[in-house]
Amino acid sequence: MTRDLDPATRLIHAKPPGARVVRTVGPPILRGSTVLLDTAAEFYDDSILTYGRSGLTTHDALTSALAELEGASSVSLFPSGLAAVTAAMTAVLKAGDEILVMDAIYKPTRRFCDNVLTRFGVGVRYHPANLTAPEILARAGTNTRLIVMESPGSLTMEMQDVPGVANLAREKGILTLADNTWAAGSLFKPLAHGVDISVQSLTKYVCGHSDVFMGSAATRDPAIGKALQDAVRDFGWSVSPDDAYQMLRGLRTLSARLDRHGASSLEVATWLAGHSAVAEVLHPALPGAPGHEIWARDYDGAAGLFAIVLRPASPKAVAAFLDALQLFGLGFSWGGFESLALNGDPQLGSRDHDTPRAGPIIRLNIGLEAPKDLIADLDQALAVFS
Ligand SMILES: Cc1ncc(COP(=O)(O)O)c(C=O)c1O
Numbered sequence: 001m002t003r004d005l006d007p008a009t010r011l012i013h014a015k016p017p018g019a020r021v022v023r024t025v026g027p028p029i030l031r032g033s034t035v036l037l038d039t040a041a042e043f044y045d046d047s048i049l050t051y052g053r054s055g056l057t058t059h060d061a062l063t064s065a066l067a068e069l070e071g072a073s074s075v076s077l078f079p080s081g082l083a084a085v086t087a088a089m090t091a092v093l094k095a096g097d098e099i100l101v102m103d104a105i106y107k108p109t110r111r112f113c114d115n116v117l118t119r120f121g122v123g124v125r126y127h128p129a130n131l132t133a134p135e136i137l138a139r140a141g142t143n144t145r146l147i148v149m150e151s152p153g154s155l156t157m158e159m160q161d162v163p164g165v166a167n168l169a170r171e172k173g174i175l176t177l178a179d180n181t182w183a184a185g186s187l188f189k190p191l192a193h194g195v196d197i198s199v200q201s202l203t204k205y206v207c208g209h210s211d212v213f214m215g216s217a218a219t220r221d222p223a224i225g226k227a228l229q230d231a232v233r234d235f236g237w238s239v240s241p242d243d244a245y246q247m248l249r250g251l252r253t254l255s256a257r258l259d260r261h262g263a264s265s266l267e268v269a270t271w272l273a274g275h276s277a278v279a280e281v282l283h284p285a286l287p288g289a290p291g292h293e294i295w296a297r298d299y300d301g302a303a304g305l306f307a308i309v310l311r312p313a314s315p316k317a318v319a320a321f322l323d324a325l326q327l328f329g330l331g332f333s334w335g336g337f338e339s340l341a342l343n344g345d346p347q348l349g350s351r352d353h354d355t356p357r358a359g360p361i362i363r364l365n366i367g368l369e370a371p372k373d374l375i376a377d378l379d380q381a382l383a384v385f386s
Contacts (some may be wrong), residue, residue, distance in 0.1 A: 054232070056241060079239050084217045149195075178197070197219050205257070208336060264370075348361070
């Protein structure tokens with residue numbers, strides 16, 4: 001059959017020599033939409049993988065490592081952290097259900113709840129970020145199916161009693177979901193504390209280099225694990241094997257990077273707490289800061305993201321401070337090796353229960369630079385602000 005083949009056909013069917021496949025430290029990056037089957041009998045065999053969208057070797061290597069990190073029995077991958085949060089919600093909700101959502105939730109998550117879930121007949125109610133677990137559960141009604149948490153809260157860094165909520169919710173047959181991106185699946189373990197679905201944006205600390213999007217949803221419950229996998233399949237989600245490889249690479253150095261992010265953020269936060277231009281430091285790992293008791297009880301370490309409340313000032317003065325920063329980039333997102341700053345106030349208007357603060361709120365992502373250099377940068381920029 002090989003003799004008289006056209007050059008184009010030869011090119012398509014050229015096979016690599018039967019060389020030994022060497023073992024590398026990382027898994028092979030297996031690319032493929034088409035999966036070749038050995039026999040025709042395999043076409044409709046549900047027990048074998050027949051199409052690449054559901055993930056190949058590289059994805060399996062990543063989900064196994066994430067299952068180890070999260071203490072999960074199954075992990076599903078999504079093309080972004082937001083996709084992981086929204087898909088996890090749709091995986092367990094149906095029309096007529098209601099969800100309770102912490103008010104300081106990541107704003108795009110809120111947008112999904114308001115714009116999509118409500119259109120599909122799911123009721124959404126927001127509660128203040130500082131409620132206790134019994135206070136949250138007291139708000140649950142007969143249709144409440146899911147409680148959505150994110151601790152610390154987006155921008156304003158409120159800590160929630162995630163274990164308390166998870167345990168009380170379980171008693172009432174209500175599911176819980178925690179966006180655990182701040183803890184990177186490492187500093188806090190939602191599943192070990194009774195949460196049903198632990199979600200994180202891998203885009204942040206797991207990637208660590210601000211250049212790949214992905215999200216994960218992890219669970220210990222086989223039925224929820226299947227619902228998450230069905231969501232991946234039914235919505236047609238797929239992540240590239242090259243991106244999965246990058247995330248796996250990030251995971252290998254996650255704990256060393258987190259140690260450095262955490263120590264540096266505490267050094268910078270401590271310095272800021274003593275600065276006259278700063279009214280309040282919102283860093284749960286800082287003794288005396290709001291939510292510190294919960295952090296000390298539940299967490300094994302600090303991350304690099306926190307916020308400061310400046311003394312009252314005009315938007316122009318806040319912009320002058322941000323523009324004066326030289327080492328801190330101005331940008332959304334966080335978790336990467338580079339320090340970033342952002343003005344949070346314009347995002348807070350959409351909340352139902354926001355508490356008044358002394359002044360403008362600035363979120364800082366502390367990267368892997370030397371803390372003394374970051375402090376010097378903040379010092380000169382705060383001099384412009386003052
Ligand atoms: C807490 C939290 N969850 C989810 C996301 C969304 O992640 P991604 O950018 O990967 O969609 C973000 C992004 O900033 C976030 O801060």
